[in-house]
Amino acid sequence: MKLTYLEAGLGEIDADDRFFQLLPGMADALLMRSVARLGIVEPIHLQLRVGEESPAPRYRPVTGFRRLQAAAAAGLTRIPAMLLPRNWDDLQAYRWLVEQRGALRPFSPLEASHAIAALSGPLSLSREEILRTWFPLMGLAPNPKLFSLYAPLRLLEPELQSALAADELAMETAGAMASAEPAERLAFWQLSRTLRLGKNRQREFWLLLSDIERIDKASLPQLLAQPEWRSLLEEQNLTPSQKTDRFKNLLMTRRYPAYSATLARFESLLRSAKLPPELHLRPTPWFAGEEYTVDFSFSTPAEFTARLETLQEMQARGLIDQLTELT
Amino acid sequence: MNASRYQPFLPDRLYIEEAVQNNPWTTRILARLSKAERIPIPDQQALPPAPAGKNILLSRQRGPFLRYCPGTSRHICCLYHNLDIAAGCDLGCSYCILQGYLNVPMTTLYCNLDDMFIELDQVLDSHPDHFYRIGTGELSDSLTFDHFTAWSSDLVNYFRQRRNAIIELKSKNTHIEHFISLPHDRRTVVSWSVNAAAIVASEEPHTPSLAERLEAAAEAQAAGFWIGFHFDPMIRHEGWEEGYHEVVEQIFRRIEPRNIAWISLGALRYPPFLDEIIRDNHPESRIFLGELLPGADHKFRYFKPQRIEMFARMYRWIKAHGQETPVYLCMESDEVWRKAFGWSPGSSAGLKRFLDERVGG
Ligand code: SF4
Numbered sequence: 220m221k222l223t224y225l226e227a228g229l230g231e232i233d234a235d236d237r238f239f240q241l242l243p244g245m246a247d248a249l250l251m252r253s254v255a256r257l258g259i260v261e262p263i264h265l266q267l268r269v270g271e272e273s274p275a276p277r278y279r280p281v282t283g284f285r286r287l288q289a290a291a292a293a294g295l296t297r298i299p300a301m302l303l304p305r306n307w308d309d310l311q312a313y314r315w316l317v318e319q320r321g322a323l324r325p326f327s328p329l330e331a332s333h334a335i336a337a338l339s340g341p342l343s344l345s346r347e348e349i350l351r352t353w354f355p356l357m358g359l360a361p362n363p364k365l366f367s368l369y370a371p372l373r374l375l376e377p378e379l380q381s382a383l384a385a386d387e388l389a390m391e392t393a394g395a396m397a398s399a400e401p402a403e404r405l406a407f408w409q410l411s412r413t414l415r416l417g418k419n420r421q422r423e424f425w426l427l428l429s430d431i432e433r434i435d436k437a438s439l440p441q442l443l444a445q446p447e448w449r450s451l452l453e454e455q456n457l458t459p460s461q462k463t464d465r466f467k468n469l470l471m472t473r474r475y476p477a478y479s480a481t482l483a484r485f486e487s488l489l490r491s492a493k494l495p496p497e498l499h500l501r502p503t504p505w506f507a508g509e510e511y512t513v514d515f516s517f518s519t520p521a522e523f524t525a526r527l528e529t530l531q532e533m534q535a536r537g538l539i540d541q542l543t544e545l546t
Numbered sequence: 547m548n549a550s551r552y553q554p555f556l557p558d559r560l561y562i563e564e565a566v567q568n569n570p571w572t573t574r575i576l577a578r579l580s581k582a583e584r585i586p587i588p589d590q591q592a593l594p595p596a597p598a599g600k601n602i603l604l605s606r607q608r609g610p611f612l613r614y615c616p617g618t619s620r621h622i623c624c625l626y627h628n629l630d631i632a633a634g635c636d637l638g639c640s641y642c643i644l645q646g647y648l649n650v651p652m653t654t655l656y657c658n659l660d661d662m663f664i665e666l667d668q669v670l671d672s673h674p675d676h677f678y679r680i681g682t683g684e685l686s687d688s689l690t691f692d693h694f695t696a697w698s699s700d701l702v703n704y705f706r707q708r709r710n711a712i713i714e715l716k717s718k719n720t721h722i723e724h725f726i727s728l729p730h731d732r733r734t735v736v737s738w739s740v741n742a743a744a745i746v747a748s749e750e751p752h753t754p755s756l757a758e759r760l761e762a763a764a765e766a767q768a769a770g771f772w773i774g775f776h777f778d779p780m781i782r783h784e785g786w787e788e789g790y791h792e793v794v795e796q797i798f799r800r801i802e803p804r805n806i807a808w809i810s811l812g813a814l815r816y817p818p819f820l821d822e823i824i825r826d827n828h829p830e831s832r833i834f835l836g837e838l839l840p841g842a843d844h845k846f847r848y849f850k851p852q853r854i855e856m857f858a859r860m861y862r863w864i865k866a867h868g869q870e871t872p873v874y875l876c877m878e879s880d881e882v883w884r885k886a887f888g889w890s891p892g893s894s895a896g897l898k899r900f901l902d903e904r905v906g907g
Pocket residue numbers: 634635636637638639641642643644685686687718
């Protein structure tokens with residue numbers, strides 16, 4: 220394989236051709252300053268555009284998209300470049316690109332997503348072929364689940380892609396969001412930022428919300444516009460974590476109404492029992508069994524007697540009967 | 547009458563392990579599937595990864611055929627035995643547990659039935675006082691491949707001669723032709739998994755219809771077989787009461803209580819890892835939208851009062867046709883039994899006795 224060095228005129232390079240770009244993005248200020256001061260230090264890679272009536276510009280960028288943008292902003296007219304062999308077709312050029320990039324570190328999910336789009340779209344490769352040959356080149360295990368998870372990620376809005384790249388958005392949630400309507404995912408992302416959800420909560424809330432949408436036959440923006448939901452989210456006197464807890468309760472009530480009603484009844488019985496903090500009474504998780512567990516602490520005989528009296532009083536007031544009827 | 551939506555499964559390709567190549571049960575399958583491509587292989591290791599099309603592996607069962615039903619902790623189990631003669635199914639029900647459980651590379655038929663009968667002889671002969679209810683419907687559907695295996699005939703013939711065991715052929719399918727006219731001495735229960743019409747339509751789209759299953763059940767009844775029904779999994783959906791009640795009525799219009807070995811009820815339940823699999827494989831399904839919560843054995847089940855309500859109503863509807871028909875719950879606690887039925891067998895041994903007695907054990 221022979222790469223040819225050349226000084227390419229900026230006007231000869233089709234900066235709008237993003238076919239080979241693995242991760243869309245803009246040059247940052249640091250790169251802009253550096254290119255303005257020093258020019259392009261490391262040559263970018265180009266492919267000669269072939270065709271009967273070779274249209275201008277002659278070259279397609281293969282690497283160095285951000286440097287190219289910085290060069291244009293700095294007003295450079297010529298930049299150093301390496302030209303890929305002329306006899307390479309797009310597939311060979313793409314393979315070279317993926318090998319180069321994959322040798323440095325495994326592809327990120329977003330890079331993989333863009334690569335999958337190029338390979339399965341313009342390059343017409345099958346899913347099996349991409350998994351078998353190209354995933355290892357990307358430093359990824361040839362796992363069909365990864366393929367399904369990564370493939371739609373490039374459809375996410377730039378804001379969500381940035382959140383994913385910055386590890387602020389859980390991979391699985393991003394994958395699920397990618398197959399939702401744009402309005403849904405933007406509404407969710409807005410909610411996630413309002414409540415400052417961590418990645419585990421994002422996953423949990425996304426699943427609950429998706430289920431509620433299907434149960435209620437309503438979209439997420441429609442759900443969030445409901446007065447009860449809106450007023451909670453707009454409430455000024457709650458911290459994000461208080462809001463998150465209340466919002467979770469709201470979601471549970473909608474997703475599991477029968478269970479939530481039982482839980483609410485249990486909590487109201489407990490409130491009316493006015494138990495001291497040293498005495499705890501718990502049902503089985505999710506009320507799956509019929510037992511209750513009581514535990515209490517004491518340090519004197521008088522405290523011990525007081526705890527027992529509290530329990531006896533609960534029975535005398537019929538609260539124990541009501542509790543056992545609950546399960 | 548509407549044409550059946552069900553298409554009998556016919557494989558494109560048969561991978562045949564060397565160990566069963568000349569075995570009579572393999573030969574029988576090959577004779578019935580003359581159009582399928584045949585690929586001899588030394589063993590499963592030689593299988594290509596994920597070949598396209600409809601494939602079947604004809605294999606040798608290397609472990610025991612007979613296994614105790616795994617049951618589940620803190621629940622009453624009927625102490626059933628599974629006979630693993632096949633693993634995999636073509637019917638593709640959305641809730642099927644096999645989606646997450648099977649660790650075989652493709653649908654597999656274990657053709658060394660000679661070994662199976664030796665094993666059965668050994669086990670049944672060495673415990674003459676123990677009664678065995680045995681079924682082939684755990685890792686597959688008992689009849690779904692029977693149109694080309696005809697293994698039902700071997701099983702019916704074998705169990706006809708056993709006093710301490712009964713075989714249950716549990717199915718959603720209607721391939722009864724290979725055993726229906728055989729003598730059976732009531733040592734075979736032919737049972738059908740049934741569900742509300744809306745669930746059959748949405749969650750079991752590749753199966754024979756309910757009417758077809760009941761037609762087959764009526765034929766089996768006419769041939770003198772014990773008949774069983776399994777309402778499992780019962781799924782809460784809009785109109786579930788009418789849906790399930792109607793199935794109960796349809797059953798009793800065709801089948802006499804004295805011929806019903808048992809009716810089991812089980813509500814939708816699955817281990818947590820299956821939730822994601824069902825969502826991925828069947829995104830249109832709504833079954834995972836129920837109030838499914840983790841139980842003591844960590845499986846997702848409907849919130850307990852909802853299960854009790856479903857079972858209690860079913861019990862009432864079934865018992866409205868007389869007290870004779872035994873009804874039991876699959877994998878439920880003593881508490882749920884008591885609250886739904888007003889009685890409980892108290893333990894797995896109690897439930898086993900209850901069912902054994904019905905079929906002469
Ligand atoms: S018939 Fe039974 S084994 Fe077959 S797919 Fe349906 S649930 Fe699974």
